[in-house]
Amino acid sequence: MTGRPLYVGIDLGTTNSAVAVFDGETTQVIRNAQGSTLTPSVVRIDGKGRVTVGAAARRFLERDPENTRSEFKRLMGTERALPFAASGRSLRPPELAAAVLGALRADVLDQVGLLPDAAVISVPALFELPQSAATSEAAKLAGFGKVELLPEPIASALAAGWTAEQGDGRWLVYDLGGGTFDVSLLETDGGFLRVVGHDGDNFLGGRDFDWAIVDWALAEIAREHGVTIRRDDPTHGAAIAQLKHAAEDAKVGLSRAGQVVLTLAAPLEIPGAAPFDPELALDRAVLEGLISPLVDRSLDVCRRLLQEHGTSADQLARIVFVGGPTVTPMLRERVGHTLGAAVAEGLDPMTLVAQGAAIHAASTALDGRPAGPLVRRGARLWLQFPAVCTDLSPHVIGRVVDAGQGPMPSNVRLVRGDGGFTSEVATLDDDRAFVAAVELVARHANVFEIVAEDAAGVRVAVDPPSVTIVQGMTIGDPPLSRSIGVALVSDHVQVYFERGTPLPARRSFTHATVESVARGAAEAVLKIPIVQGEHDRAHLCRLVGTLEIPGHAIGKTLPAGSDIELTIELDRGGRMSAKALVPALDQMFEHVAHLLVPAADPEVLAASLAALRQRVDDLRAEAFRRGMPHIIGALEHAEHDLGDVSRDLGAATGGNDDAGQRARRTLLEIDAALDEVEQSKQWPELEQRVVRTLTWAGGQVGHLGTERERALFEDVAKAIDRARAERNVRELQRQLRLANQLGETAWYRDPDTWPALFDEASSRVDAASDLPRAQALVREGKAARARDDGAELRRITEKLWRLLPHDPTARRASYDSGVR
Amino acid sequence: MSAVDRWGDNPFFVLDLPVTATRAEVERAGQKWLGMLEVGMSRAAIYTTPLGVRARTPELVRAAMAELRDPERRIGHELWHLEHEPPSTLDAEDDADAEGPEPEPAALRILGWSRP
Known part of the structure; x- marks a missing residue:
């Protein structure tokens, strides 16, 4: 490799994509063959x-929709392949994304003269694991050897922070893309950038603005021309696509003009009606009315984020807008005014993400230059240093991994290229390693020559001969956007990684199997569902992968109650791997199956919609009967969301898979919201539970708890008071569970506890999944009790619990989990 | 997490920093330990606490950096660290004539004190 490094960042967008390169000092947005910095994310075959x-390809979207595909980013992670009728081919979303990435890669070759081998690709902050996995797959298919994923708001914050001269403070990145909305609260402090938190809506984007305009146009056409065009009628697909394209153009036009006319490429053709060319004039006031509810929805998310992190409007230094839809003047004014903060000017909202991704590529030393032939230039060093660094005095750490035929270096010093600094001489230790502190020139690419000498003070050639460290804003490890855990048979979730956990991360827990898996049985399979979300009931979280242990792959039959040591690992891009060690088999299983977003079948969605409507009606009737006005408000919100689902379902029936996915997601969220409504109905009962739990657990912890447990219990009791004051059902239940856990921990120390628990478990032994084993355990337990062996009795009781039956309904809801 | 783990995994021990360390010093120390662990320097693989020697891993270092980046979480660790100062350190204050060490700023803040 020669010359300056090539750090490549790609914004793989729903509507448009962009690529930027960074050479260590400046970013350059790459123009495509048409001279544009934006490449529509459209593929035609x-x-x-x-x-x-x-x-x-975009030119054919209306004329030839059967062979032209767009907005496939919203289907990433699903198994849906999109057909191209003329060629007879069907491509999955990662294959379509790979075509776009490949085009951007070729643009870099045209502009820079190098075909990059590595890149950082941005993804929405709230992308789930299957969507991230599909993005990585697309990059590989496009020919990238190495790829890192970076949340979009972090990318835009890095780019904004890199050029910003403003001082410290908190700021908001409002990122409204074509299909997703992300908002991040960031903080700069002494040049360090920190993500305080983020939130968003995975299914709110500029495209919803376009659809709002389309719906308005459909109403106008019906009124003016008496022609009904339906989004859920596949024969109206071409007309809808035409109107959609016109709506996109009108939206852009209205960011500059007060009024525009929707221009159609050709007259609309509807079966049963003569072709016609409607003239639809749209002004800013109408547009503002149409998109106002969508902007409000985004503002709700912003307020929620600020409130969650205790940030009032006057503490917010500025807002950075990212994404094409944010050029809409009304949106900028409304968001800036509502949140009461200055809007950062002078940043290109369309390419900021790609620029930030390129800067991040530098900070992770992801040089995109293709590897050249290996030329040995001296003793080979393995170096560790920050390629980009905020700190003015970082360390360079190195180790001699191969001295070759030459002398072994004995000491090393680093000399800055401008001659203004030479590090202290670092002597190689017993590991043949060294640590040297260097001084950087601010906001520059600092090149340091590595000067090595042998024991006799003779200069020794080393490879690499120099390192480059760029001083500028960096960001710490990216935080996980949503909690990840394992769905248990009880429909509870064992959380592995809390939201906000710095990535990369790895964690292990031991689970127990709920039933035996027979060796060789084709249909026998133990499932370990991995879910993502903030709910403690598994069925309310998204299933993002299932690790399976099939009967045909095990060396011997796995009894019920066997230990499974599960480790889940996440890399910096949020990609997950999992492995399960089964000590009883001495086997390791690593294949995570079905890392896909579940399919959104319109019939299934329609049935779910009907069931939820009925549930809302029932709850409303009960709320009126019992006089509970706060519940009625929550139900109105749910009902409004059900209306959205109904519209999306119509579009999904008409072949719009993306709308189907959005409907699926919204239904899940409504389901969770109604669960909370149900729970809030039981507030008086919950209050009684608070008294009972605090009395029981407080007594146990006070009597048998350690000093630390007592301190923790005090914290929990305060949190319970707060949750009661806020009438926050979910938080109150979470804290009550913690109080119970603390109480139980203390209670288990009581010598009388385990005999009682053993008796209770023994009384249910007839229902055990492995009766002979359970009966043997009962015999062992009785013997342990007879000799007053409390520790053994506890061990046996816990084993017995593992063999006792689970609730089949809960198990079904919990994605057929086979572990507890 | 047990009290022993909470004590032993205190980010200030993991990063070998005093509770007065600045944000830049936290980043610098984290970068140094991660680099040393990556190239396999044996002296980076352990750290010392008053409860004994513990293993330093990249995950532990990253988690420690993340904890100290967040001002609210950092205060908790500062207090925990101070609360459990080893007896030998406290014994040094026995000399009534000697001026005691200046209280840590974070401890003052959380108790509601402020400098004039």
Whole structure:
């Protein structure tokens, strides 16, 4: 490799994509063959199988929708393949994304002269694991050897922070893309950037603005021309696509003009009606009315984030807007005014993410230059240093991994290229390693020559001969956007990583199997579902992967109650791997199956919608009967969301898979919200539970707890008071569980506890999943009790619990989990 | 987490820093330990606490850095660290004539004190 490094960042967008490169000091947004910095995320395959990407493909969206695909980013992580009728091919979303990434990679070659081998690709902060995995797959398919994923708000914050001269403070990145909305609260302190928190809506984007305009246009057409065009009618697909394209243009036009006319490429053709060319004039006031509810929805998310992190509007230094839809003047004014903060000017909202991704590539030393032939230039060093660094005095750490035929270096010093600094001489230790502190020039790429000498003071050539460290804003390890855990048979979740955990991360827990898995049985499979979300009931979280232990893959039959040592690992991009060690088999299982977003079948969605409507009706009737006005308000909100689902379901029936996915997601969220409504109905009972739990657990902890447990219990009791004051059902239940756990921990120390628990478990032994084993345990337990062996009795009782039956309904809801 | 783990995994021990360390010193120390662990320097693989020697891992270092980046969480660790100062350190204050060490700023803050 020669010359300056090539750090590549890609914003793989729903509507448009962009690529930028960073050489250590400045970023350059790459222009495509048409001279634009934006490449439409559109792919076309014609009858001869020729693939076209970008603006050339976008022109065919209305004319040839059967062979032209867009907005596939919203389907990433699903198994849905999109057909191209003329060629007879079907491509999965990662394959379509790979076509776009490949085009961007070729643009870098055209502009820079190098075909990059590595890149950082941005993803929405609230992307779930299957969506991240699909993005990585797309990068590999596009020919990238190495790829890192970076949450979009972090990318835009890095780019904004890199050029910002403003001082310290908290700021908000409001990122409204084509299909997703992310908002991040960041803090700069002494040049260090920290993500305080983020929130968002995975299914709110500029595209919803376009659909709002389309819906308005459909109403106008019905009124003016008496023609009904339906989004859920597949025969109206071409007309809808035409109107959608016109809506996109109108939205952009209205960011500059007060009024525009929706221009259609050709007259609309609707079966049963003569072709017609409606003239639809749209002004800013109407547009503002149409998108106002969507902007409000985004503002609700902003307020929630600020409130969660105790940040009032006057503490907010500035807002950075990212994404095409944020050029809408009304949106900028409304968001800036509502949140009461200054809007950062002078940043390109369309390419900021790509620029930030390129800067991040530098901070993770992801040089995209293709590897050249290996040329040995001296003793080979393994170096560790920050390629980009806020600190002015970082360390360079190195180790001689191969001295080759030459002399072994004895000491090392680093000399800055401008001659203004030479490090202290670092002597190699017994590991043949050294640590040297260096001084950087602010906001520059600092090149240090590595000067090594042998024991006799003779200069020794080393490879690499120099290092480059860029001084500038960096960010710590990216935080996990949503909690990840394992769904248990009880429909509870064992949380492995809390939201906000710095990545990369790894954690292990031991689970027990709930039933035996027969060796060789084709249909026998033990499932360990991995879920993502903030709910403590598994069925309310998203299933993001299932680790399976099939009967045909095990060396011998696995009895019920066997230990499974599960380790889940997440890399910096949020990609997950999992492995399960089964000590009884001495086998390791690593294959995570079905890392896909579940399919959104319109019929299933319609049935769910009907069931939820009925549930809302029932709850409302009960709320009126019992006089509970606070519940009625929550139900109105749910009902409004059900209306959205109904509209999306119509579009999904018409073939819009993305709308189907959004409907699925919203239904899940409504389900969770109704669960909370149900729980809030039981507030008086919950209050009684608070008294009972605090009395019991407080007594146990006070009597048998350690000093630390008593201190923790005090914290929990205060949190319970807060949750009661806020009438926060979910938080109150969480704290009550913690109080119970503390109480139980103390209670288990009581010598009388385990005999009682053993008796209770023994009384249910007839229902055990492995009766002979359970009966043997009962015999062992009785013997342990007879000899007053409390520790053994506890061990046996816990084993017995593992063999006792689970609730089959809970298990089904918990994605058929086979572990507890 | 047990009290022993909470004590032993205190980020200030993991990063070998005093509770007065600045944000820049936290980042610098974290970067140094991660680099040393990556190249396999044996002297980076352990750290010392008053309860004995413990293993330092990249995960532990990253987690410690994340804890100390968050001002609210950092205060908790500062207090925990101070609360459990080893007896030998406290014994040094026995000399009534000697001026005691200046209380740590974070401890003062959390108790509601402020400098004039």
